[in-house]
Amino acid sequence: MTTAVSARQMSLWRLEWLRLFRTPRALSLGAVYLAIGLIEPVATRYASTLLAHVGNGAEVRLPKPTPVQALSSYVSEATLIGLIVLVSVAASAYGFDARPGLAAFFRTRVRGMWRLVAPRFTAYAVGGAVAYLIGTLAAWYETRLLIGSLPVGGLLAGLLCGAVYLAFAVAVTAFAASLTRTTVASVGITLGILLALPLLADVHAISNWVPSALIGAPADLVASPPGHGLVHFVPALGVSAVAGALALAAAVLRLRRREI
Amino acid sequence: MPLAAGSARPLVQALPALIPVLALFLGLDIYCLVNLTRATSVRNAPKLAWVIVILCVSAPLGAILYLFFGMDRTGAGQKAAPAPRQAAPPAIPPMTVGSLQAKAGLIVATTGLTRNYGGNGLFDVDLAVPRGCVYGLVGLNGAGKTTLLSIVAGTRHADRGSVSLAIERRRMAVCPDVPEFDGWLTAAEVVDLARSLVAPEAGPAAVDAALRAVGLADAAGRRLGGFSRGMQQRLGLACALTGDPELLILDEPTSALDPAGRAEMLALVAAMRGTRTVIFSSHILADVQRVADQVGILRDGRMLYQGGTRELMDNHLTPSWLLRIAERTGEVAAALAEQPWVARVETAEPGVLRVDATTIEDGERGIPAVVAACGARQVSCEPAAADLEAAFLALTGARVAEAA
Numbered sequence: 012m013t014t015a016v017s018a019r020q021m022s023l024w025r026l027e028w029l030r031l032f033r034t035p036r037a038l039s040l041g042a043v044y045l046a047i048g049l050i051e052p053v054a055t056r057y058a059s060t061l062l063a064h065v066g067n068g069a070e071v072r073l074p075k076p077t078p079v080q081a082l083s084s085y086v087s088e089a090t091l092i093g094l095i096v097l098v099s100v101a102a103s104a105y106g107f108d109a110r111p112g113l114a115a116f117f118r119t120r121v122r123g124m125w126r127l128v129a130p131r132f133t134a135y136a137v138g139g140a141v142a143y144l145i146g147t148l149a150a151w152y153e154t155r156l157l158i159g160s161l162p163v164g165g166l167l168a169g170l171l172c173g174a175v176y177l178a179f180a181v182a183v184t185a186f187a188a189s190l191t192r193t194t195v196a197s198v199g200i201t202l203g204i205l206l207a208l209p210l211l212a213d214v215h216a217i218s219n220w221v222p223s224a225l226i227g228a229p230a231d232l233v234a235s236p237p238g239h240g241l242v243h244f245v246p247a248l249g250v251s252a253v254a255g256a257l258a259l260a261a262a263v264l265r266l267r268r269r270e271i
Numbered sequence: 272m273p274l275a276a277g278s279a280r281p282l283v284q285a286l287p288a289l290i291p292v293l294a295l296f297l298g299l300d301i302y303c304l305v306n307l308t309r310a311t312s313v314r315n316a317p318k319l320a321w322v323i324v325i326l327c328v329s330a331p332l333g334a335i336l337y338l339f340f341g342m343d344r345t346g347a348g349q350k351a352a353p354a355p356r357q358a359a360p361p362a363i364p365p366m367t368v369g370s371l372q373a374k375a376g377l378i379v380a381t382t383g384l385t386r387n388y389g390g391n392g393l394f395d396v397d398l399a400v401p402r403g404c405v406y407g408l409v410g411l412n413g414a415g416k417t418t419l420l421s422i423v424a425g426t427r428h429a430d431r432g433s434v435s436l437a438i439e440r441r442r443m444a445v446c447p448d449v450p451e452f453d454g455w456l457t458a459a460e461v462v463d464l465a466r467s468l469v470a471p472e473a474g475p476a477a478v479d480a481a482l483r484a485v486g487l488a489d490a491a492g493r494r495l496g497g498f499s500r501g502m503q504q505r506l507g508l509a510c511a512l513t514g515d516p517e518l519l520i521l522d523e524p525t526s527a528l529d530p531a532g533r534a535e536m537l538a539l540v541a542a543m544r545g546t547r548t549v550i551f552s553s554h555i556l557a558d559v560q561r562v563a564d565q566v567g568i569l570r571d572g573r574m575l576y577q578g579g580t581r582e583l584m585d586n587h588l589t590p591s592w593l594l595r596i597a598e599r600t601g602e603v604a605a606a607l608a609e610q611p612w613v614a615r616v617e618t619a620e621p622g623v624l625r626v627d628a629t630t631i632e633d634g635e636r637g638i639p640a641v642v643a644a645c646g647a648r649q650v651s652c653e654p655a656a657a658d659l660e661a662a663f664l665a666l667t668g669a670r671v672a673e674a675a
Contacts, residue, residue, distance in 0.1 A: 020475070021464040026456075033455040035338040042299060042338075046331060049292045056288075112451030116510065118426050119445040120468040149291065156288040270427045 023126060027104065027134035036100040037138060043096045044142040047088045048149030052081040056157040078159045082166075083230040085150040086173070089143065090226050094180060095202065097142070101135035101181050102197035105188035105262075114271040124266040128185055132259060135184075139177035144170060147229070161233050168241045169229025175251050176225040180205055182255035182262075189265035219243065222251040299334040300325055306342060313341045343496070377437060378402040378518055378548045379423060384432035386418055393418050393572045395432070400518075400565065402437065405544050407563030407580070408552040409663060415572040416552035417448070420522050423550075436518075441469055444516035448523035450507025454496035458487055461495065462509050469514035481513040485539065501532035508539065519543065521551035525558050537562050560659035568666060576666055580659065581631070587662045589614060590631040591655040592638060594624045597648040606641050613637075625655060 019025065031037040054061065055076045062071040107127065108114045121127050147170055151161055180201065187200035208223035218224065224247040232240045303325050307313065313321055321341045325333040381398040393415045400406045410416050421427040423434055424445045436443065452461050462478045470477060482488050485505040490498070498506065504524060511519055521540065525533040533555075541562040543549050553559050559566060559580070566583055568576040576583055584590075596603055604624055607616045612633035619625040628634030642649045 020467060021460050022467050023464075026464060029456065029460070030453070035342055038302075039335070039338055042295070042331070042335070046292075046295055049295055053285075053288060053292060057285075110451045112447045112449045112507075113453070115424075115426060115445060115447040116450065116452065116465070116507075119424055119443075120465060122441075152291070153288050157285065271421070 023121070023130045024133075027130045030104055031134055031138060036104075039096055040093075040100060040138055040142040041145055044089055044093050044146030045149050047093060048085055048146035049153055051084040051088055052150055052153035052157055055081040055084050076158050078154050078161045079230055079234045081154040081158050082150060082161060082169075082233055083227075085146065086169075086227065086229050089146055089173075093139075093142065093146065094177070094205065095198075097135065097139045097177060098180060098184050098201045098205075099194070099198050100138075101131070101184045102188055102201065103194045104131045104135065105185055106192065106194045106197060108266075108269060108271060109192045109194065111271055118271060124263045128259060128263055128266070132178075132181055132185055135181045136174075136178035139181060140174035143173050143177060147173070165233035165235060165240065166229070169232040171241075172225040172228035172232070172244050172248065175248050176222060176228075179222050179225075179251040179255040179258075182258040185262040186258040186265075189262040189269070220246045220250050222247055222254060225251060296330040296334075299331040299338075303334040303337045303342075307337065310343045312343050314343060315340050376402060377435075379437070379550070380435045381419075381423065382433050382435070384419065384422060384434065385430050386422060386427065387430055388418075391415075391572065393422070393429075396569075396572070396574050397577075398423070398567065398574070399577060400548060400550055402548055403545055404548060404565045405540060405563045406548070406550045406565040406567065407559030408550060408567050408569065409554070409556060409559050409659070410552075410569035411554060414569040416554075416569055417522055418572075419569065420445075420520050420550065420552055424520055438517045441514070442516055443518040443520065444469070444511035444514055445520045446504075446507040446511045446522065446524065448526055449500075450503050450510070452495050452503070452506065455494060457492050457494050458482065458498070458506055458509075459491040461506060462513050465510035466513040469516075473513065473515070477513050477515070481509040484512055485509045486535065500527050501529065504528065504532075504536065508536075516547060518548045518550070521549065523553055524551055525553060525555060533558065556659040556663055566659070568663060583666070584659065584662045585631050587665045589627050590629075590634050591625060591627045592634055592652050593619060593655045594626055594638060594642070594652045595622060595650040596624070596642060597622070597650055599645055599647040600624065603642055603645045603647050606645050607638070610637060610641065622650075 058076065059071050059073045062073075105128070107117055117127055147166065151166060154161055183204050184197060184201045187197040187204070190200060191197055205223070208221050209226075212218045212221040212223050225244060228244050228247075231243075304322070307318060307321055307325070310318075316324075321337050324341075325337050327333065328336065377399050379398060379400040381396055384396040384398070385394050386392040387394070391413065396415070396419060398419065408416050408419065418427065422429050424443070425440065426445075456464075459478060459482065462481050463475065466473055466475075466477050466481075479488070479491075482491050485508050487502065487505055487509060490502065495503070495506070504527070508521070508524070511521075524540070525536050528536060537558055540549055540551060544562075544564065551559075551563070563580050565578065566576070566580045567574055568583075576587075594603075600618070600622055604616050604618065607613050607624070607626055612629045614627040614629055615625075616627075617625050626634065626638060628637065638652055639649065642652075
């Protein structure tokens with residue numbers, strides 16, 4: 012007699028795939044970004060109508076909305092709500108030390124913390140990028156229908172910047188998870204770091220180098236002439252990549268030293 | 272073509288843009304309601320309350336609330352009832368032939384192992400585990416059992432001292448006292464994950480063998496959300512066995528099991544004797560006495576005794592038997608009193624003699640011989656409190672007296 016062993020063999024990579032799709036993680040990520048992408052252009056287009064309803068019929072005159080405004084609204088909401096959701100689901104995946112029995116399962120079998128961290132980082136960095144892509148496509152569709160078209164080149168360049176920033180955020184989450192065992196604390200530390208970065212950007216000399224400069228990149232890039240603009244974000248892209256790698260390395264080192 | 276602001280029929284013209292939004296909201300609500308209907312359980316609130324939240328809280332907020340706080344992540348629609356209890360699981364066969372032949376010497380040894388948690392912890396512990404034995408690590412709660420096993424397993428560090436293993440670390444498996452797994456995985460997936468990490472060359476057959484060995488073959492395809500504590504402990508053991516370890520460390524494997532579950536777990540452990548080395552900690556001395564041939568007693572972080580279970584009882588107890596005979600009680604008592612190996616004979620009650628011997632072996636051999644020599648009819652002869660618990664109390668009590 013044989014048991015019903017899954018046809019697909021398990022690995023740490025497949026574990027993350029199953030974690031994404033057997034729990035609401037993937038659905039939550041996709042739904043949140045999709046909802047923001049669909050709603051924000053509509054809200055931008057009908058802002059004056061909505062305000063008139065809220066204001067009991069008072070006439071509200073707003074400037075004619077532009078496609079860049081619609082995309083900016085999407086980016087703004089996605090950066091706030093989407094980022095919180097992404098960091099939350101990533102932190103719960105990194106929190107394998109929160110449960111001693113689960114920690115013992117992994118730590119007595121896996122040689123090297125990188126083997127535990129890498130699939131988690133990849134799954135949520137890629138998951139975040141895909142969700143961001145879905146949301147951006149939805150925002151592009153709605154904006155094109157309601158307000159006007161967006162330049163595809165700038166949109167793609169903005170997508171790249173957004174995806175790199177989200178990967179950086181997932182790496183920071185890994186580092187936060189190495190500082191504390193609980194998911195809530197990891198989320199808090201990560202959001203604290205990510206929210207503190209724009210303060211650094213106030214220092215003019217480094218404003219182009221801070222990863223948070225990538226947050227507004229999609230809107231800036233669609234407003235730039237074709238072929239221009241991305242160069243402006245190269246320093247922030249480079250710093251994000253390097254800082255993300257350093258955050259992952261620090262996380263691996265700290266997790267290796269941690270006892271259960 | 273963008274829609275013109277101030278259009279005469281704005282709603283109709285905006286439909287292509289609004290339909291995806293409505294579809295998303297409606298889709299989320301439908302998904303959540305279907306999930307809710309199929310789920311056998313939900314979290315934080317009754318099903319009816321979640322239906323009201325999904326339908327009445329502004330879409331899609333209600334659905335999102337349900338996704339995060341109400342959805343049962345262990346698999347909607349799965350029956351959560353525990354599997355019927357299996358018959359006693361079969362003895363575990365050696366998973367490979369020839370790799371676990373017992374060798375002379377130790378498989379694990381520690382020297383002066385110390386981990387100080389502000390006065391508690393471990394102090395100068397010299398553990399010596401012979402290859403192929405079942406080693407019971409005994410001690411009260413807080414004695415240092417888990418700390419010692421964690422340091423041997425490599426999940427904690429020692430302040431001082433060393434751990435020597437006669438095997439590669441990957442040939443050692445650890446099963447914690449409370450194995451925990453993600454509830455959305457199936458039993459087979461968990462064991463297969465363990466296999467892929469420690470023995471990728473073993474193949475799926477090893478997963479089958481491990482699940483069968485612990486009696487979980489019928490639950491292989493079930494998600495773990497509905498597993499009882501006992502099933503989770505057996506699953507933890509299956510994960511440990513799938514790599515065919517030479518050394519198996521079990522931390523309190525029977526601590527939370529009911530009597531039947533305890534008996535099954537102990538049968539599994541006993542069946543491993545000779546094929547692999549097992550170290551298991553417990554504060555249930557009857558369990559240790561039942562399956563362990565070697566025992567280590569920890570108290571306040573120090574090793575009080577280490578050696579054979581039998582020798583412990585021999586050396587730290589006055590072996591005593593209650594001898595029930597049908598006739599000639601006085602004659603038998605007098606004959607026993609003349610024996611050099613008899614420490615004391617007294618009448619416990621009419622027809623029952625309490626006989627204290629100098630060693631267990633002398634008593635077991637000598638008492639039946641004396642009864643036979645007297646021509647008396649023996650009804651029964653059973654040990655009186657010659658168990659590990661009595662030895663443990665005698666040993667720790669003696670040390671308490673010494674300390675005082």
